[in-house]
Amino acid sequence: MTFERAERPHWDQTFDVVLRQVLPGLPADSSIDPDQELRSLGLDSMKTVELLLGLETAYGTTLFDELDYQNFATPRTLWSFVSPQIDQGADVR
Structure with missing residues (x-):
């Protein structure tokens, strides 16, 4: 998708x-590009953890109990998972 x-x-x-x-x-x-594969931009397992910690710090919340790499496929999929949690101020651990 372009x-x-x-x-x-x-x-x-x-x-x-x-x-x-x-x-x-x-x-x-x-x-x-909201549909660009994050792996193509260098997202690997270490960067996934770094991204998770960066998001948690930036939003002042805990987002994940376990990493589901499908949530990190594209910016769009990641935001779709993160945004409801930060909107609710949820701690989902």
Whole structure:
């Protein structure tokens, strides 16, 4: 799927910043394709943990009990999992 400039990501600036900090393969001067495979940007098991910890720190909550790598497939899938939890202020551990 191609990311069209007219489509705006549905995540907040905090999520965007954390993604860019953990995945330096994301160009700083362009939009993040919500459907790009995070593995293609360098997400491996260590980076997944780093991303998880970065999101938890940024949002001040605990997000996961166990890592489900399917949630880390794309920015869109990750945000779809994270956003309801931060909206609720849930601690799901």
